[in-house]
Every structure is written in structure tokens, then in C-alpha cells.
Amino acid sequence: MSRLEGKITLVTGAGNARGLGAATAHRFAQEGAFVYVTDLKLEDAEGVAAAIRDEGGQAEALAQDVTDEASWDAVIGAIVQGHGRLDVLVNNAGIAILKPLADLTAADWERQNKVNLDSVFYGTQRAVALMRKVGQGGSIVNLSSIAGYVGVPMCGAYAAAKGGVRLFSKVVAMECAADNIRCNSVHPGMIETAMQDVARRDNPEGFKEIVNAIPMKRMGSPLDIANMNLFLASDEAGYITGCEFxxxxxxxxx
Structure with missing residues (x-):
């Protein structure tokens, strides 16, 4: 398959083998992309990159703190040194601290906005600058959430950040459309990741009730999100920008 043949791509927060970022990195590589896999822990990123290479794909791991601008500069610098351009950025890194309003601390608020929103700004700004310099366009995919689309209890800070990602992506799309740089947001619902293992273990009956409330009666898989990211990264989505999926x-x- 070659939907991303020859494209240079970056997926942040992709070091969890069961996470959305790792699934996206694998799909990109399967479709011909060179994938930069980043995570806070280099060994985690390297584990995913090595698995991609074992499958015959092309991947390199880099350590990255997405909340730190200098770390972003180092990652972009490595990509420029290695390939001279960046075709696709997936801002995937994120955290969730779920608490009712009364229990939410200022530190909780600041941490979630730093990881989930500020990092998207840092990465998008740098990717756009590089894509404009190269002059070949590109695609930016920002991971939001259904909590950034509708109200979800216990998600005050998380929702604020993810809602910010949604509207920030639209602004970027409008500012960059003439440069053929597309920017869209993806909004996952309940996805079967390691995070759900804890909820299933601690409250099995409540967890089952939540899953049964999903119209399709099941959680999604990381591959469902990866395939959406793949579509938006590919030239098949060449006339799509400023949208939420x-x-x-x-x-x-x-």
C-alpha cells in the first residue's frame, strides 16, 4: 500500500504500544511513510519505532516533551537534518485528569492545558513554518475528543483544552489554506486503550453500563482512530480542511 508513499511524518505521544499514537505510526508506515515517533521516554518511542522497522517500515524514535518549546525545536531540527521537510504532523500527545469541578485544582487545570492545548500550538506553529518554507503544503491532524465537542461530566479542564484544539485547528486551516497546508481535528469517543483497563477493573458493572450506552454497543479500537488520521494525512483528503471528525x-x- 502507498497512500503516504515518501511522506515524512511526525506522531507525538506515540510510545504507548496500545495507544492511538502507536496505532497511527504503524498505519502511516504501512502506507509508505517515514515516521518519527516521539514520546517523553525515549525507550518507549524506540519500542514502537523498532516494531515498525521489524514489520518492514521506516521509523525513527526521538525523545520529546511536548510542553517544552526547546524540545519541539530539537525535534523539528532533527527532522530537517534528516529529511529537509515535514509533510504530516499528528499532535497526538495528551493526558486526562477527570475530576468534578469542586475537586479540580489549579495545577490539574494548568497541566492538562499545557499538555493537551499548548503543545498543539507549539507543534503546529513550527510545522506550519517549515511547511511554508519548503512550499509543498502538508497536513496537520490535531487529536481532540468528543469532550471537546459536547459537555462531558468530570472533564472540565480536559474539555476546555480539547475544545480549544477544535477551534484552534479551524483558525490554522483558514490562515494556511492558501499555502495548501490543511489542518483538521479528530474527536475520539471511548476507545479500547490501556486507560480503559483501570476503569474495567475498578468498576466492572459501571463500565459495562457505559459501553452498552454506546449505540454500536462496543468501544472503538486505536485502529479506528489511526485510519481516520491516515485518511486526513493522505492526498485523498486534499480538499478537506478546517473540519472536525x-x-x-x-x-x-x-
Whole structure:
């Protein structure tokens, strides 16, 4: 397959082998892309990159703190040194601290906005600058959430950040359309990742009830998100920018 043949791509927060970033990195490599896999822990990123190479794909791991501008500059510098351009950026790195408003601390608020929103600004700004310099356009995919689309209890800070990602992506799309740089947001619902293992273990009956409330009666898989990211990264989405794509099994349609 060659939907991303020859494209240079970066997926942040991709060091968790069961996460959305790792699934996206694998799909990109399967479709011919060179993938830079970044994570806070280099060994985690290298584990995913090595698995991609074992499958015959092309990948390199880099350590990255997405909340640190100097770290972003180092990653972009390495990409420029290695390939001279960046065709696709997936701002995937994120955290969730779920608390009711009364229990939410200023530190919780600041940390979630730093990781989930500020990092998207840092990465997008640098990717756009490089894409404009090279002059070949590009695609930026920003991971939001259904919590950035509708109100979800316990998600005050998380929702604020993810809602910011949604509208920030639209602004970037408008500013960059003439440069053929596309920017879209992806909004996952409940996805089967390691994070769900804890909820299933601690509250099995409540967890089952939540899953049964999904119209499709199941959680999505990381591959469902990876395939959406792949479409938006590819030339098949060449006339799509400034849009949000909900992947939630029908939850927000209710």
C-alpha cells in the first residue's frame, strides 16, 4: 500500500504500544511513510519505532516533551537534518485528569492545558513554518475528543483544552489554506486503550453500563482512530480542511 508513499511524518505521544499514537505510526508506515515517533521516554518511542522497522517500515524514535518549546525545536531540527521537510504532523500527545469541578485544582487545570492545548500550538506553529518554507503544503491532524465537542461530566479542564484544539485547528486551516497546508481535528469517543483497563477493573458493572450506552454497543479500537488520521494525512483528503471528525460509535448523534 502507498497512500503516504515518501511522506515524512511526525506522531507525538506515540510510545504507548496500545495507544492511538502507536496505532497511527504503524498505519502511516504501512502506507509508505517515514515516521518519527516521539514520546517523553525515549525507550518507549524506540519500542514502537523498532516494531515498525521489524514489520518492514521506516521509523525513527526521538525523545520529546511536548510542553517544552526547546524540545519541539530539537525535534523539528532533527527532522530537517534528516529529511529537509515535514509533510504530516499528528499532535497526538495528551493526558486526562477527570475530576468534578469542586475537586479540580489549579495545577490539574494548568497541566492538562499545557499538555493537551499548548503543545498543539507549539507543534503546529513550527510545522506550519517549515511547511511554508519548503512550499509543498502538508497536513496537520490535531487529536481532540468528543469532550471537546459536547459537555462531558468530570472533564472540565480536559474539555476546555480539547475544545480549544477544535477551534484552534479551524483558525490554522483558514490562515494556511492558501499555502495548501490543511489542518483538521479528530474527536475520539471511548476507545479500547490501556486507560480503559483501570476503569474495567475498578468498576466492572459501571463500565459495562457505559459501553452498552454506546449505540454500536462496543468501544472503538486505536485502529479506528489511526485510519481516520491516515485518511486526513493522505492526498485523498486534499480538499478537506478546517473540519472536525468524530469517531465515537454514534455517541454524539444521540
Amino acid at each position: 468524530i469517531v465515537d460509535g454514534g455517541v454524539t448523534a444521540m
